[in-house]
Amino acid sequence: MKRVNIGIIGLGTVGCGVVKTLKAFPEINIVQIAVRNKNKKRNLDSLDESIITDNAYDVVNNPEIDIIVEVAGGVEPTFDLLKTALKSDKHIVTANKELLAKHGDELFQLANDRNLIILYEAAIAGGIPIIMPLKMTLCANKISRIEGILNGTTNYILTKMKENNESYDDVLKEAQELGYAETDPTNDVMGYDAAYKICTLAKIAFNSQIDINKIYTEGITKITDEDISFANELGYTIKLVAQASVNEKSEADIRVHPVLVSNDNVLAKISNATNAVKLCGTPVGEVCFIGPGAGEMPTASSVVGDILILASEIKNANNSKSLSLMMKTGNKNVTQVDISNTINEYYILIFAKNNKGVIGTIGKICGDNNISIQTVMQRGIENDNMAKIVVITSKSQELDVKNAICDLKNNESICEIKSLIRVLN
Amino acid sequence: MKRVNIGIIGLGTVGCGVVKTLKAFPEINIVQIAVRNKNKKRNLDSLDESIITDNAYDVVNNPEIDIIVEVAGGVEPTFDLLKTALKSDKHIVTANKELLAKHGDELFQLANDRNLIILYEAAIAGGIPIIMPLKMTLCANKISRIEGILNGTTNYILTKMKENNESYDDVLKEAQELGYAETDPTNDVMGYDAAYKICTLAKIAFNSQIDINKIYTEGITKITDEDISFANELGYTIKLVAQASVNEKSEADIRVHPVLVSNDNVLAKISNATNAVKLCGTPVGEVCFIGPGAGEMPTASSVVGDILILASEIKNANNSKSLSLMMKTGNKNVTQVDISNTINEYYILIFAKNNKGVIGTIGKICGDNNISIQTVMQRGIENDNMAKIVVITSKSQELDVKNAICDLKNNESICEIKSLIRVLN
Numbered sequence: 141m142k143r144v145n146i147g148i149i150g151l152g153t154v155g156c157g158v159v160k161t162l163k164a165f166p167e168i169n170i171v172q173i174a175v176r177n178k179n180k181k182r183n184l185d186s187l188d189e190s191i192i193t194d195n196a197y198d199v200v201n202n203p204e205i206d207i208i209v210e211v212a213g214g215v216e217p218t219f220d221l222l223k224t225a226l227k228s229d230k231h232i233v234t235a236n237k238e239l240l241a242k243h244g245d246e247l248f249q250l251a252n253d254r255n256l257i258i259l260y261e262a263a264i265a266g267g268i269p270i271i272m273p274l275k276m277t278l279c280a281n282k283i284s285r286i287e288g289i290l291n292g293t294t295n296y297i298l299t300k301m302k303e304n305n306e307s308y309d310d311v312l313k314e315a316q317e318l319g320y321a322e323t324d325p326t327n328d329v330m331g332y333d334a335a336y337k338i339c340t341l342a343k344i345a346f347n348s349q350i351d352i353n354k355i356y357t358e359g360i361t362k363i364t365d366e367d368i369s370f371a372n373e374l375g376y377t378i379k380l381v382a383q384a385s386v387n388e389k390s391e392a393d394i395r396v397h398p399v400l401v402s403n404d405n406v407l408a409k410i411s412n413a414t415n416a417v418k419l420c421g422t423p424v425g426e427v428c429f430i431g432p433g434a435g436e437m438p439t440a441s442s443v444v445g446d447i448l449i450l451a452s453e454i455k456n457a458n459n460s461k462s463l464s465l466m467m468k469t470g471n472k473n474v475t476q477v478d479i480s481n482t483i484n485e486y487y488i489l490i491f492a493k494n495n496k497g498v499i500g501t502i503g504k505i506c507g508d509n510n511i512s513i514q515t516v517m518q519r520g521i522e523n524d525n526m527a528k529i530v531v532i533t534s535k536s537q538e539l540d541v542k543n544a545i546c547d548l549k550n551n552e553s554i555c556e557i558k559s560l561i562r563v564l565n
Numbered sequence: 566m567k568r569v570n571i572g573i574i575g576l577g578t579v580g581c582g583v584v585k586t587l588k589a590f591p592e593i594n595i596v597q598i599a600v601r602n603k604n605k606k607r608n609l610d611s612l613d614e615s616i617i618t619d620n621a622y623d624v625v626n627n628p629e630i631d632i633i634v635e636v637a638g639g640v641e642p643t644f645d646l647l648k649t650a651l652k653s654d655k656h657i658v659t660a661n662k663e664l665l666a667k668h669g670d671e672l673f674q675l676a677n678d679r680n681l682i683i684l685y686e687a688a689i690a691g692g693i694p695i696i697m698p699l700k701m702t703l704c705a706n707k708i709s710r711i712e713g714i715l716n717g718t719t720n721y722i723l724t725k726m727k728e729n730n731e732s733y734d735d736v737l738k739e740a741q742e743l744g745y746a747e748t749d750p751t752n753d754v755m756g757y758d759a760a761y762k763i764c765t766l767a768k769i770a771f772n773s774q775i776d777i778n779k780i781y782t783e784g785i786t787k788i789t790d791e792d793i794s795f796a797n798e799l800g801y802t803i804k805l806v807a808q809a810s811v812n813e814k815s816e817a818d819i820r821v822h823p824v825l826v827s828n829d830n831v832l833a834k835i836s837n838a839t840n841a842v843k844l845c846g847t848p849v850g851e852v853c854f855i856g857p858g859a860g861e862m863p864t865a866s867s868v869v870g871d872i873l874i875l876a877s878e879i880k881n882a883n884n885s886k887s888l889s890l891m892m893k894t895g896n897k898n899v900t901q902v903d904i905s906n907t908i909n910e911y912y913i914l915i916f917a918k919n920n921k922g923v924i925g926t927i928g929k930i931c932g933d934n935n936i937s938i939q940t941v942m943q944r945g946i947e948n949d950n951m952a953k954i955v956v957i958t959s960k961s962q963e964l965d966v967k968n969a970i971c972d973l974k975n976n977e978s979i980c981e982i983k984s985l986i987r988v989l990n
Contacts, residue, residue, distance in 0.1 A: 161705055161848050261702055267849040269694075269702035276701075277686055277694035280586055280869035406855065409831070423586050424692040424866035427856030430831065437848035444705035444848075 143169040144451040147199040147230075149221060150212030151175045151192075154235055154262070156184050157440030158211060158447075168447060174199045174212075200225040207450050209443060210234040211262075219243050226250045231454070233446040235262035235439060241336035241352045244343065257453065259446035264337045265290055265415045267438025268431035269445075274344050274419070281421030283345035285385040287564070290337040292413030292433040293328035294360050294380040296320045298398075299411045302368045302377065308361065320413060330359035331380060331396040338382035342394050345419070346386050348472040350394060356479040358397035367489060367559050370530045374515060376400035376487075377408040381564055392474035393482055399564040400487050400532075406430075407564070480539045485514065485563035488531040490548065491556040494520060498553045502531065505551065509544035511536040526555060532563065568594040569876040572624040572655075574646060575637030576600045576617075579660055579687070581609055582865030583636060583872075593872060599624045599637075625650040632875050634868060635659040636687075644668050651675045656879070658871040660687035660864060666761035666777045669768065682878065684871035689762045690715055690840045692863025693856035694870075699769050699844070706846030708770035710810040712989070715762040717838030717858040718753035719785050719805040721745045723823075724836045727793045727802065733786065745838060755784035756805060756821040763807035767819050770844070771811050773897040775819060781904040783822035792914060792984050795955045799940060801825035801912075802833040806989055817899035818907055824989040825912050825957075831855075832989070905964045910939065910988035913956040913966075915973065916981040919945060923978045927954065930976065934969035936961040951980060957988065 144167060148155055151173055162168050174196035193199065200208055200221050208225040210232065212218055218239055222232055226247065234240070240247075240263055251258045261271045265288065274283070289295050293315065300311045312329070315321035327333050335357040343350045360380050371378050379401045384394040401408040406428055410416040415433025420426050432438035492498045499516055506513055512534035519528045533541065541560070548554045569592060573580055576598055587593050599621035618624065625633055625646050633650040635657065637643055643664055647657055651672065659665070665672075665688055676683045686696045690713065699708070714720050718740065725736045737754070740746035752758050760782040768775045785805050796803050804826045809819040826833040831853055835841045840858025845851050857863035917923045924941055931938055937959035944953040958966065966985070973979045 157848065164707075165705070268852055269698035272702045273694035273698050276874050277697045277867065277870045279873050280590070280866055282589075406831075406834070409834070421866070423582065423862035423869075425857045425860075425863050427693055427854070429852070429854055431852035432850045435850075438850050441705055441846070441849035442702065445702045448704050449701050 142455055143167055144207065144454055145169050145171045145205050146207045146209055146447060147171055147202055147205040148173045148209045148211065149196050149199060149218070150210065151182060152211070153436045154211040154439045154443065156182060157436035158209060158443050159184055159187065161437070161440040161444045162447070165444070165448065168451060171205050172199045172202055196221050197224065200230065201228055203228070205230055206454055207231045207233060207447060209447060210236055211443060212236075213238070215239055215242060222247060223250060226254060226256055229254060229256065231256050231450050232258045233443055233450065234258065234260050235443055236260070237263040237333065237336040237340065241339040244340060245349060257450060259450060260340070261446050262439045262442035264341055265417055265429070265431070266292070266433040266435065267441045268415055268417065268429045268433065269442070270341070270417050270429055271344065273429070274341070278419070278421060278424060281424050283419055283421040285420040286338065286341055286345055286383065286417065287407060288338060288341070288382045288417040289379055289407055289410050289415050290382045290417070290433065291328055291331075291334040291380060292415060293321045293325065294331075294334070295410065295415070296413045297329070298360060298363070298368070298378055298380065301363070301365050302372065305365055305369070307365055308363060329361055331357040334380060334382040334396045338384050338394060338396060341417070342384035342392065345384065346392060346472065346474055348392070348474045350392070350474070351476060354476040356395040356397065360398050362559070363398055363561070364559065367487075367561060370489065370517070371400050371487065374517065374530070374532065375403050376563070377403055378561065379407060379410070381407065386474055390472065390474045391477050393477050395479060397562060399562050401564045405564065480542070482538050483535050484538060484565065485535055486533045486541050487559070487561045487563060488533070488545075488557065489559040490529045490531065490554060491558050492527050492529055493553050493555060494525045494527045495553055498527065499529065501551060501553050502529065502548065505547045506531070506533065506544055509540045509547065511540055511544055567880055568592055569632065569879050570594050570596045570630050571632045571634055571872060572596055572627055572630040573598045573634045573636065574621050574624060574643070575635065576607060577636070578861045579636040579864045579868065581607060582861035583634060583868050584609055584612065586862070586865040586869045587872070590869070590873065593876060596630050597624045597627055621646050622649065625655065626653055628653070630655055631879055632656045632658060632872060634872060635661055636868060637661075638663070640664055640667055647672060648675060651679060651681055654679060654681065656681050656875050657683040658868055658875065659683065659685050660868055661685070662688040662758065662761040662765065666764040669765060670774060682875060684875060685765070686871050687864045687867035689766055690842055690854070690856070691717070691858040691860065692866045693840055693842065693854045693858065694867070695766070695842050695854055696769065698854070699766070703844070703846060703849060706849050708844055708846040710845040711763065711766055711770055711808065711842065712832060713763060713766070713807045713842040714804055714832055714835050714840050715807045715842070715858065716753055716756075716759040716805060717840060718746045718750065719759070720835065720840070721838045722754070723785060723788065723793070723803055723805065726788070726790050727797065730790055730794070732790055733788060754786055756782040759805060759807040759821045763809050763819060763821060766842070767809035767817065770809065771817060771897065771899055773817070773899045775817070775899070776901060779901040781820040781822065785823050787984070788823055788986070789984065792912070792986060795914065795942070796825050796912065799942065799955070799957065800828050801988070802828055803986065804832060804835070806832065811899055815897070815899045816902050818902050820904060822987060824987050826989045830989065905967070907963050908960050909963060909990065910960055911958045911966050912984070912986045912988060913958070913970075913982065914984040915954045915956065915979060916983050917952050917954055918978050918980060919950045919952045920978055923952065924954065926976060926978050927956065927973065930972045931956070931958065931969055934965045934972065936965055936969055
C-alpha cells in the first residue's frame with residue numbers, strides 16, 4: 141500500500157479530532173504537525189512527540205509531504221503558510237472560513253495554476269456535506285438562493301433564550317461556561333463567522349467573485365427575550381440566517397442578520413448548535429442539509445473526508461487531477477446589492493404612549509412611507525401608561541422603513557423604537 | 566471544446582427532463598436516444614428526430630458514445646443492455662434502483678474490471694445529493710444507521726390521509742388522478758421501491774453485499790385513517806420509513822415498513838412527495854438530507870449532475886479515473902438479521918368487548934409474553950358494547966409480540982387485533 145504523507149498545521153480541538161480519526165486510516169501517514177506551543181497538554185494518547193514542531197514553515201516546506209491540512213485558523217500567518225505550501229506543490233485541506241472569505245480567490249488561482257487541489261468541506265457547516273454536493277452532484281443547477289443557519293454558537297444562544305425565557309447576556313454566560321461560546325464571542329455573535337461562510341458558499345453557488353466587505357452583517361446582540369416571545373406569539377422563531385440570492389439581472393443579495401422565521405419553515409426547528417443549509421436551484425427545486433455545524437469530531441469528519449478524497453487522487457498513477465474537485469474560478473460577475481435597496485417584511489417593536497390614537501399614528505407614518513402593515517399587536521403595560529406595540533409590515537423597501545423609523549422617533553406619541561428585525565422571505 | 570458524446574435509453578418523464586436540462590450544457594452531445602415507441606408524442610420541442618431509434622442495442626454498441634444514460638427502468642432488457650454497454654467500454658449513468666438492488670454487484674464488478682464508472686445519484690432519493698456525499702465527503706465515517714423516507718408516493722398518501730382524515734383508498738385514487746401514484750401502484754405502496762433504495766444505500770454505507778430478498782418489506786395498504794388519528798393523539802405521525810443499521814457484530818438490520826414517528830423527529834415533518842435521509846456515523850454524528858424525491862426536473866438534476874461529473878473525468882487527458890468515483894466493491898460481510906429477531910416498540914389497536922377487566926386481560930397476556938406496556942388508551946364505542954384500545958409497548962422482541970398477538974386473538978374478550986405498527990426507535 142502506497143501511503144500518502146500529510147502535514148498538519150494546528151493541534152487544537154479540530155486538529156486533535158483529525159489525528160484521532162486518522163487512526164482508522166493507516167494509508168494516511170502524518171509526517172509532521174506544527175503547533176504554536178509545544179508544551180501545551182493535549183488530549184491525545186500515543187502521539188509521537190518527535191513529529192511535533194513549532195515552526196510551521198518546516199511543515200509547508202517539507203518535501204516528503206503531499207497534503208497540508210490547515211486547522212489553525214486566522215489569516216496570518218496562515219495565508220502566507222498556505223501560499224508557501226502551494227508553491228512547494230502541496231495539495232491543501234483547510235477548515236479556515238475566514239481565510240477563504242478574505243483570500244480564497246488568490247489561493248484558488250495559485251492552486252489552479254499549479255494543478256493542485258484545495259478542499260475545504262469543514263470550513264462551512266462543519267460536519268454537513270455541502271461543498272462537494274454543491275460542486276459536484278448539483279453542478280447541473282443554477283442556484284438562485286441559499287439560506288443557512290451557519291453559526292452554532294448564535295443558534296445555541298437563540299434556542300436557549302427561547303426555551304428558558306432568558307436574556308442574551310445570561311445565556312451567553314452559560315454558553316461560555318459550557319464551551320459553546322468563546323471567551324471573546326465577537327466573531328460569532330456579531331455574525332462575522334456566518335458571513336465568512338455564506339461568502340464562500342455564494343462564490344461556489346453563483347460561480348462568481350464575492351466581496352466579503354459588501355456582505356451586510358448584523359449580529360444577535362440586540363435581540364431580547366421579549367422579541368423572541370412576541371415573535372413566538374405571532375408564529376415565528378428568531379434565527380441568525382445567512383442568505384444569498386441572485387436574480388436574472390445578476391444582482392446578488394448576500395447578507396447575515398437575525399430574522400423572524402415562520403414556524404412552518406424547517407429552519408425554525410433547527411435548534412442548539414445544529415446547522416442547516418437550504419438551497420434553491422433549477423432544475424432540482426429545494427434541498428436542505430442538516431447536521432452538526434462545529435465540534436471536534438463532526439469537523440474532523442469533513443477534514444478527514446477531504447484528506448481521503450485527495451489521497452485517492454494522488455494514488456492515481458499519473459499527475460492528472462479530477463477536474464470536478466478543482467475550484468472553478470468565478471467567471472461570472474454579479475453585482476452585490478446594498479441592503480438599503482432590498483425588500484423585506486419587518487418586525488418593529490414600538491414603545492408608545494398609551495393614547496387611543498397611537499395605532500392610527502403609527503399606521504399613518506407607515507403609510508406615508510409606502511409601508512403597509514400586515515399585523516399589529518398591542519400589549520398594554522400597567523402603571524406607567526405605556527403600550528408595547530408589535531408591527532409586522534408587508535414587503536417594504538429597506539430605505540422606506542428606515543425613513544419611517546425616523547418619523548416615528550420624531551413623533552411625540554412614540555417613546556422608543558425598541559427593535560427592528562427583518563422577517564425571512 | 567472537446568464534446569462528450571452520450572446515448573440515452575428511455576425518453577419518458579425523466580428522459581425528457583434530462584434532454585431539457587442538457588440544453589444548458591453544449592459540451593454534452595446527445596448522439597442517440599433509444600425509445601420503446603418512436604411514434605409517441607413527447608413534450609419536447611426542437612428534438613432532432615434522426616437521433617431517435619427503437620433499437621437500444623444500437624445505442625449501447627455505438628462506438629462514438631462515451632456515456633450511456635439509462636432512464637428506462639425495469640430489469641430486462643435493461644440489465645443486458647447495461648452489461649453490453651460496459652463491455653463496449655462505456656461509462657454509465659442510471660436512475661434504475663430496481664436494477665441496482667437486484668444486479669448492482671455484477672454491474673459494478675464489470676465496471677471496476679474495465680476501469681469504468683457507474684454513477685446513480687438519481688436512483689436514490691431523486692434530486693437529493695446522497696450517494697456522492699456518502700461515498701466521498703462522509704468516507705471517513707463508520708455509518709451505523711440510515712433512516713429514510715425514500716418513496717414520495719406513499720409519503721404523499723400518508724400526508725393526505727392525515728391532513729384530510731381520508732381513507733387509504735380515497736387518497737390513493739386522488740393521488741392517481743394527480744399523477745402522484747401510478748395506475749398500478751404496487752411497487753410504491755407495497756414498499757418495494759423503498760426497499761430497492763435502502764438496499765443500495767446500505768451497500769455503500771456498510772461497504773458490504775446486501776441481499777434484497779432478505780430485506781423485510783411491508784407496505785402501507787393496511788394503514789387506516791383511524792391509526793393515523795390515534796397515533797396523532799399520542800404525538801406520532803405514521804410514515805413509511807426505510808431503515809438500515811449495523812451493530813458491532815456486523816449484524817445488519819435492514820427493513821421497510823410503516824412506523825410511528827415521534828412528532829419531534831424531523832422525519833415526522835417531511836410531507837407530501839418530499840424525501841429525507843438521515844445518516845448516523847462516527848465521527849460525524851447525525852446528518853439529514855431533505856429534498857424532492859422524484860419528478861421530472863429534480864431527477865434530471867441528479868442525472869445531469871452525474872453526466873457532468875463523468876464528462877469532466879473523461880476530458881482528463883489520460884484514461885485514469887478518479888478512484889473516489891469508483892464503486893468500492895463491498896468487501897465486508899454483514900449478516901442480515903430476520904425481522905423476528907429485532908426489538909421494537911409497537912402500536913397495537915385492539916377491538917375488545919367493553920368489559921371492566923379487559924385492560925387487565927391485555928396487560929396480563931402482554932406480561933406473560935415478556936412485553937411491558939408504555940401507554941394504554943381506551944376509546945369506548947357507543948351502542949355496541951365494544952372498546953377500541955390502543956397499546957404502545959415498551960421495547961419488545963418481535964417474536965414475543967407475534968406470540969402475544971396470537972394469545973390475544975384466542976382470548977374471548979378480544980374481538981379483533983385491528984392494527985400492529987412498529988414505532989421508530
